[in-house]
Amino acid sequence: MSTAADEWWRTAVIYQIYPRSFADSSGDGIGDMGGITARLGDLAALGVDAIWLSPFYTSPQKDAGYDVADFTDVDPLFGTLADFDAMVGRAHELGLRVIVDIVPNHSSDQHAWFQAALAAPAGSPERARYIFRDGKGEAGELPPNNWESVFGGPAWTRTVHADGTPGQWYLHLFDSSQPDFDWSNPEVLDEFDRVLRFWLDRGADGFRVDVAHGLIKADGLPDFAVADDANSMGGDEGPQSPYWAQEGVHEVWRRWRSVVDEYEGDRILAAEAWVVPLSKMAKWVRSDEMHQAFNFAYLETDWKAADLRAVIDESIEEFAAVGAPSTWVLSNHDVVRHASRLALTADNPQGHGIGPRTEGLPDPVVGLRRGRAASALMLALPGSAYVYQGEELGLPEAIDIPDEARQDPTWFRTEGERYGRDGCRVPLPWRTDAPAYGFSPTGQTWLPQPSEWALLARDVQEDSPSSTLSLYRSALSLRRELGLASATLEWIADAPAGVLAFRSGDIEVWSTIDPGVEVALPDGEVLLASSDVTATIPPDTTVWVRR
Template sequence: MAHTVAAAPATAAAQRTEWWRSSVIYQIYPRSFADSSGSGVGDLGGITQRLESLKDLGVDAIWLSPFYRSPQKDAGYDVSDFRDVDPLFGTLADFDAMVARAHELGLRVIADIVPNHSSDQHEWFQAALAAGPGSQERERYIFRDGKGEHGELPPNNWESVFGGPMWTRVTEPDGTPGQWYLHIFDSSQPDFNWELEEVRAEFDDILRFWLDRGVDGFRVDVAHGLIKAEGLPDFVQDDDEASMGGGAATQSPYWAQDGVHEVWRRWRTVVDEYEGERILAAEAWVYPLDFMANWVRPDEMHQTFNFGYMEAHWDATELREVVDDSIATFGAVGAPSTWVLSNHDMIRHATRLALGKDTPQGHGIGPASPGLPDVEEGIRRARAASLFMLSLPGGAYLYQGEELGLPEAIDIPDDARQDPTWFRTEGERYGRDGCRVPLPWEADAPAFGFSPSGDAWLPQPAVYGTLARDAQAGVEGSTLEMYRAALRLRHEHGLGTGTGTVTWEEAPEGVLMHRVGDVRVIANVSGDPVPVEDDVLVSSAPLVDGALEADATVWVRVRG
C-alpha cells in the first residue's frame, strides 16, 4: 500500500513557476575549483573557463563561496571589503565576465554573503580600535569591558566555534589594556552589532551592489547568528553538539535568537525589488526541523539547507523519517525542502557515510582519528545516497567534486593544514581542510589539471589521478556519468518538481521505494537483494543476477 507525504497545497502550484523550488545548485569553493593564473589558488578566471563542464553536468545554478577582499585568515570568510574581489581571485571585471558567461550558458549565480562578522582588517574595525571606548565606531561591533579587578577577564565564558575564548582584549590607543570584542569564530573575525541601524543599512547597500551586478541571489552564511541574547549570559555548549548548532530546546544565547528574523524580512524586501526571482538561501544550523522552517516562512528566506537530512545516518528508517518530516514541515510554511549531502564545512559524504559514527560539523578527520572508513564502502554508499537524494521533490545542492566521488583527504601533512580550527584547538580537531582540497580535472596534467603551474594550496592525494574528470568522462558506470544521467533524467521526468509529495511504496526491511510519475526509485540501504523487473534508467551499482544489492539505488521506468 502506498503512503503519501504531501506539502502544503500552495507549494505544488508554486513549484511550476519558481525556479529555485526544484533547482540543482552546484557549490563552487573558488580557491579549490580551478586556477587560471598558476598561483596554486583557484580564481574567477578558472571558474569561467570551466563553466561549460557544469552546464554539461546538468546543474541549474552555481553558488560561489566568498571571493571578497580578505586577509584569508579563514579562507575568505573574513571579509575586509564586501564590495570588491580579492586580488587572489581576480578583479570585479573578472567577476562580471564570469556572471555574463554563466548567464549565457543558462546558469544562475548565487553569491555567498557573510553578515555575522567582518575581518579585523575591515576599515570599520580599524576605526573602532582607533576611536576608543564609548565611540560610535565601536558600536558597530560588540565591545565590552572585562570582568575582574582590572578588566583582565573576558565578559563571559563563551567558547569560539574554532576553539578557545570567544573574546579578545584590545590595546587602547593610549597603549593600555582595554575592552574585549566578541568573535564567534576566529579572533580575526569580530562580530557586527546587528542591533545598530547603521549595520543593517550597510548590508542593504551591499546586497544591492551585487544584485546590480547580476547575481541571482545569496547564500547567507551563519543565518542563525547575528543577534545575541540581551545581557550576553554565560553558556556552555555540549561537547557532542555541532559547533554551529542551535536548538529550540536548549537555546544558545548566540544562535537562533528571535530577533534575527527581523533582519531576514528586511533582506527579503531588498531582493524582491529585483526582477528574475533573486533568492536567499540560509545556512541555519538549527534543530529540530520545525524550528529550522522558521527561516523559510513566506516573507523570509526562500531556502535553507536541510542539515537534518545531511547528518542522517545511512539507515532506511532514519532516512524515511527525515524525508517525511522535511516535506511536511517545510511544506507547512510553503517552502520546498532543500536536500544536501556535502559542503565545504563537512566531511565529504563519500567518507562520512562509511564512518559508522557521528561526525560533528567542523571537527574533521585525519590520520590519528579512530575508526577510519572503508574507502570502497564509502563511495558505494555515497553514490547510492546521491541518487536517492536527487529523486526527492524540492531543491538540491551539490558540492564540487562529489560528482567525481571524491573522498575526504585524510593524510594532509600537519604543516600543510590551514583551517583555523586546527590551530585554535592545537591539533585536537583536524578541521575542514580535508573537504577543501583542489579538484582533479585531468589525470595526467600538473596538479591534475587544477593549475598550469602544478601548484595547489592544499596537497592533492594520489587517488585523485584515478578520479579526475577526464578519467571518468564517457566511462560507463563512472560516478561522473551517473550524476550526468541522474540530472538529465531528473529534469526529463520532473523528479525534483513532482507534486511536492513522496509516495512511498511497500518495500522490504532496509529498503526505501517511492514513485514519481513513471519513475520508481528503489534505495536498498541495508536489505536483502531486491529483484528489479522494470527498465533501468540509472543505477548507482550494477544489478547482480537481476537484483539490487545493499548500498545501492536504482531508478526504473515503470511499465504500463
C-alpha cells in the first residue's frame, strides 16, 4: 500500500469520456472503443493523468447506457471486450489510468434478473433482488407511495401478469426502464463484488460510482415530496430524503473499498454524491470508504467571489478533516456546460437543461470568458480535478437542438417541460473541414452538432496560443511543474472586493470575478492568463503570476 504522499489520485486530473460522443471509428454516428483508442494520444498530450469512461455496457440505451442489461460485457454499439482490453492497454502505454463507470442503484428492465423477477410470483427470491410492492387502494391501483422519478413523473410502474391482469408495482428512481435494486439483499451485494473484480482483473484502475448517495431506501418507504425547483439528483437543503444519503449506504462503500484494496496499483472509487453540506459529503471519502467525491457544491456555486471563496475554504477544511483531497469539477454529462452555465441569468436547477425557450440564456462571449477564467482558477486549487470532454475546447451548451432530435428521458417524461442533458452530450468536433467535424468518417452523429462548432474544432485550436485548448495544456503542464495540486493555499489579505487572490507554492493566482471588477496586475512573470492582460487584469479573468 502506498503512502498518502505518492497516491496518484490525490493530485490527479481525470478526463471524462462520454463514449457515444467522443469519437466514432465505425461510422454509425455513435462513438466507440476504437474511436477512444485512436484519440488517447491527444489526451496524453493534453496532460491529464487518467480517463473516466461513462457506461459502455450491454444496454437497450434507453438512458444512454445508464440502463445496464449486462454489467460484465461491452455493448456491440461500442465494440467488444477485446476492444476494451486494447483501449486499456494503449492507455497504460501512454501513462493514463482508466476509470470505468459503474451503476449500482439500478439495472435495465432487460437485465436477466429483472426479466426473471417479472416472470416470478410476488414474494419470490427473484423479486427480492428489486423493490416490488403491492399498491395502495381497494385493488392496488395506486402506487405504494408518492415518490417522483428524477426524470419526472411517478417513480413506480405497475406490472401486468401474463393474463393481462395488473400486478405489483416496482420502484425506479430514474426511468421506468431502470428498476432499482434492493441493496438489503445479500445476493445483490455479492453480485456487485463479482462485477467489480471482473473489471479490476481486466486492468481497470477504479470506478466512478453512479448515484453513490442512493441505493439504500428508508424503512417503510415513506412518502416524500420534492420541491418543483429542486435539483433532480438531490443535494438541496431541506428535509432528509428517504432515498438519498441514507446512512446505510456507507456499509456498501466499506465493502467495496475492501474489494479494490485487494488489488495493487492504488485502484480507486470516486463518488457521484449530490449531498449537502460538504461536511456530510465528506463522509463518502473517509479512509475506509471512497477515495474521491465530486465537489458538486463547488460546481453549483455562482460566479461570485465571496461565494467561491467560502466554498473553497469549506471544501479544503471538510475534506482534509477526513484525510481526503477535494475533488474539483465544473462540468460533466449531467449539467449545463460551464462555458454557458456561468453566464445564465436565471435559475437553472441541475438536470433541467437549457434550450430555445429557456429564460436568461447566456451571452456566448461572456460565457466563454468566464468559463476560461473558472477553469484556470480550478486547476490552480490543491487536490484533484475532473475535466469533461470538450471543455478544453471551450464548448458551450448546444441550445438549438430540434425537438425531434432530443433523446434524454427527461425531455419525454416531462413532455418537453425540461430540456434535460442532451445539450452537454453533443459529439465532439475534432477537424473543422471533415464530416461531422471529424467525429465520424460518415458525417453521422447521434445528436446534431452546432454549425458554430466548426471554429472550435481541435485542429483549429491546436496551434493557436490564444485558444482554450492551449490554455488547458499550459495550465495542466504548469500545475504539474509547480506542484500546485499538493501546495497549501494562502489567501492574499489585501485583495480588493470582488477578486479572489491566493498564493500557492511559488505563484499567486488572481481572479477578477464580480461584475466590472478590474485590478492592477501584480509585479512578476505572468505564467498563465485566461484573457489578455496589460497593466490591469480585466473582468472575468484569471492569471497565474510568479513573483
